[in-house]
Amino acid sequence: MNDDAMDLRTRMRQTTREAISHAALRLAIEQGPNGLVLVRVQDIATAAGVSSRTYNNYFSSRAEAICAFQADQSKRAGDALSSRPADEPLDEALIAAMVELYTDPEPDRAGLRMIMSTPELEGEALKAFSMAEGPLAEAIAARTGIDPGYDLFPAVTAAAVAGAVRVAGRHWLEAGDSGSFAAILRSALSCVVPAAPLQAPKISDRAAN
Amino acid sequence: MNDDAMDLRTRMRQTTREAISHAALRLAIEQGPNGLVLVRVQDIATAAGVSSRTYNNYFSSRAEAICAFQADQSKRAGDALSSRPADEPLDEALIAAMVELYTDPEPDRAGLRMIMSTPELEGEALKAFSMAEGPLAEAIAARTGIDPGYDLFPAVTAAAVAGAVRVAGRHWLEAGDSGSFAAILRSALSCVVPAAPLQAPKISDRAAN
DNA sequence: TCTCAAATTGCGTGCTGCGCACCATGTGCG
DNA sequence: CGCACATGGTGCGCAGCACGCAATTTGAGA
Numbered sequence: 001m002n003d004d005a006m007d008l009r010t011r012m013r014q015t016t017r018e019a020i021s022h023a024a025l026r027l028a029i030e031q032g033p034n035g036l037v038l039v040r041v042q043d044i045a046t047a048a049g050v051s052s053r054t055y056n057n058y059f060s061s062r063a064e065a066i067c068a069f070q071a072d073q074s075k076r077a078g079d080a081l082s083s084r085p086a087d088e089p090l091d092e093a094l095i096a097a098m099v100e101l102y103t104d105p106e107p108d109r110a111g112l113r114m115i116m117s118t119p120e121l122e123g124e125a126l127k128a129f130s131m132a133e134g135p136l137a138e139a140i141a142a143r144t145g146i147d148p149g150y151d152l153f154p155a156v157t158a159a160a161v162a163g164a165v166r167v168a169g170r171h172w173l174e175a176g177d178s179g180s181f182a183a184i185l186r187s188a189l190s191c192v193v194p195a196a197p198l199q200a201p202k203i204s205d206r207a208a209n
Numbered sequence: 210m211n212d213d214a215m216d217l218r219t220r221m222r223q224t225t226r227e228a229i230s231h232a233a234l235r236l237a238i239e240q241g242p243n244g245l246v247l248v249r250v251q252d253i254a255t256a257a258g259v260s261s262r263t264y265n266n267y268f269s270s271r272a273e274a275i276c277a278f279q280a281d282q283s284k285r286a287g288d289a290l291s292s293r294p295a296d297e298p299l300d301e302a303l304i305a306a307m308v309e310l311y312t313d314p315e316p317d318r319a320g321l322r323m324i325m326s327t328p329e330l331e332g333e334a335l336k337a338f339s340m341a342e343g344p345l346a347e348a349i350a351a352r353t354g355i356d357p358g359y360d361l362f363p364a365v366t367a368a369a370v371a372g373a374v375r376v377a378g379r380h381w382l383e384a385g386d387s388g389s390f391a392a393i394l395r396s397a398l399s400c401v402v403p404a405a406p407l408q409a410p411k412i413s414d415r416a417a418n
Numbered sequence: 419t420c421t422c423a424a425a426t427t428g429c430g431t432g433c434t435g436c437g438c439a440c441c442a443t444g445t446g447c448g
Numbered sequence: 449c450g451c452a453c454a455t456g457g458t459g460c461g462c463a464g465c466a467c468g469c470a471a472t473t474t475g476a477g478a
Contacts, residue, residue, distance in 0.1 A: 006244075013456075014445095040436070051458050053315040056435065063332075065364070086268030111288055123272075123332025133372075152373075152380055167364045175358075191365040192401060194340070218424070218475060265466060308439090322441050384459065419478100426473075431458095434465080442457075 016050060017058050018104045021068035023047035024059075028066055029110045036062065036120055061125035067115055070128040074162070077101060078135025081143065090143060091193040094161060095186055102184045103164060113173050117165075129166045157193075166190040225259065226267050230277035232256035233268075237275055238319045276324055279337035283371070285310060287344025290352070299352060300402040303370060304395055311374060312391045315340065317386035321381050325375075338375045342367045360413050369401040 009156040025042045028035045044065065045052040080097040088096070092093040115125045138160035148154045168188035172181045233253045237244045248270065254261040268274040289306040297305070320349045324334045346367035350357040377397035381390045 016457095052434095053436090053459070054457055057386035057457075060435065062434095123336045126335035126339055127332045149384075152376060152397045153400050155376045155380070156373045156397050159376050160401045161371045163368030164361075164365045167361060167368050171361055171364070188361045188365050191362045192369045216476080221475090222425080261465095262428070262467090263426055266426075269466065271465090420468095421478085422476085422477080424473105427471085429469090432466095436477085438459105438460090440458080443455085445452105445454080445463090447452090 002025045007197055016030040016048070016054070017068065018170045020048040020050065020055055020058055020066050024065040025069065025111055025114065029114050034112070036066075036118055061122050061124070065108065066121060067113075067124045067128040070115055070125070071103065074132035075135060077158075077162075078133035081136060081139040083205075086143070090140070093143070094157075094193050097187060098161065098165060099182050099185055102169075102185060103180075107169070107172075108179055109173065112169055116170055116173060126166075129162050130159075132162045132165070136161060160192040161189065164192050193199060225257070225263070226277065229257040229259065229264055233271060233274040234278065234320055234323065238286065238323050244323070245275075246325055254364070258413060271287065272330050272335070275330060276319060276333045276337040279319075279324055279334070280340045283338055283341035284344060284373075287340035290345060290348040291382055299349070302352070303366075303402050304351075304398045307370065307374060307398060308391050310395055311364040311378075312332050312389075316378070316381075318382065321378055323383060325379055335375075338371050339368075341371045341374070362382055366402075370398065373401050374395040 004007055024039070027039045027043055027047055031038045039062065041055055041062065042052050044062070045055040048055070049077040055065070059068065064071075077098070080101040081093060084093040084097050115121055115128070123151070133155070137148060140146075141154040144154070146153055165185065165188070168185045171188070172184050215259070233248070236248045236252055236254060236256055240247045248271065250264060251261050253271070253274065254264040256266070264274070268277065273280075286307070289310040293302040293306050324330055324337070340365070346357060346363040349355075349366055350363040353363070355362055374394065374397070377394045380397070381393050
């Protein structure tokens with residue numbers, strides 16, 4: 001997980017990936033609304049300092065490149081939950097973990113708006129947020145001791161949390177000045193996580209099979 | 210909503226749309242795993258009895274065509290909930306509506322597997338399921354009297370429900386013979402909807418802001 | 419019947435995704 | 449220290465796709 005622990009080659013690869021995705025998002029934003037269609041692959045590659053062929057070795061579509069940051073962030077959702085104290089109730093741990101993860105840098109309004117409000121990017125944006133579901137479901141299963149093969153609770157909760165994060169983001173973009181993203185995120189998450197703790201005591205029943 | 214109530218032109222258009230999407234999904238399934246890349250736009254158009262140009266008038270990508278049925282079904286989620294008795298509690302109404310909607314024809318295993326288990330279709334599949342969120346959120350807001358502009362509850366719940374449906378579908382595909390889709394769907398939905406009724410009484414508090 | 423709007427189609431174009439072969443640069447071994 | 453290998457970057461080229469445009473056909477309404 002730590003860059004310093006990796007090979008030089010691996011680090012370079014990571015750097016290149018970030019350079020490309022960063023350039024892609026930046027260029028799209030600079031072109032203003034409807035900027036996606038104007039940004040050509042060649043532009044992104046040039047801005048990132050690589051050939052257009054190399055760009056394609058990392059991403060198979062502009063949408064994927066632009067949403068890469070959001071996707072990478074979501075992938076860390078499992079770790080974010082796992083790093084919470086084990087004795088913390090699931091609902092509190094989930095909220096704390098998500099707030100910590102998604103407000104590490106306070107999200108960039110322009111970037112998030114580009115990702116979430118561009119029709120052509122809709123599918124990729126959903127994909128980016130749903131990247132959190134797998135790791136998150138595993139972390140929830142590990143924390144509660146529920147076997148995800150027999151009980152849908154971990155996967156469903158993970159999906160609900162990911163959905164709440166997405167809704168919070170959209171709301172934060174629309175009613176911009178109404179508060180910090182952290183506050184909105186908490187409020188969104190509290191709509192779905194309260195159901196969670198009720199399940200926890202049933203571990204013995206659930207894990208029995 | 211009823212075909213008979215529409216113009217002849219509108220009906221024809223609907224028929225063409227279904228013919229194309231049906232042909233797209235069928236051809237992809239026939240090609241077996243990895244069938245997506247093998248199916249050309251020309252094949253789909255020919256199978257549907259239209260020109261490839263007309264195909265593009267209806268869909269802007271193969272993925273969109275293949276997932277059209279799923280998307281159309283999801284769009285009816287709001288109506289499904291609205292048509293439940295007004296005095297039915299939200300959680301029961303939600304479960305009943307979703308079960309009714311998504312098991313009207315018992316889903317086709319091959320089709321659902323194609324949509325949900327093909328990486329290239331992942332974004333479009335998520336889009337298809339998330340189509341339910343908007344209408345569903347409106348229906349929830351109308352039923353509970355909550356103003357979606359000030360309270361995230363309708364949108365978050367809608368996203369959670371849509372996510373639960375998706376997870377249920379995936380689980381139904383994997384552990385195929387474990388039960389009917391309706392049963393799995395109920396079990397998935399009960400992981401997220403119980404939180405709902407608790408919110409209803411707080412309308413005055415929430416709407417105050 | 420006549421006129422208008424909507425839908426289908428063929429054609430042409432620019433871009434994209436990707437396979438292939440070649441080259442450059444880290445990496446590990448004797 | 450030097451050498452062979454593996455990994456990743458690059459240039460080239462192709463097939464397919466999305467879409468704008470303009471002509472034609474067909475349903476809708478007066």
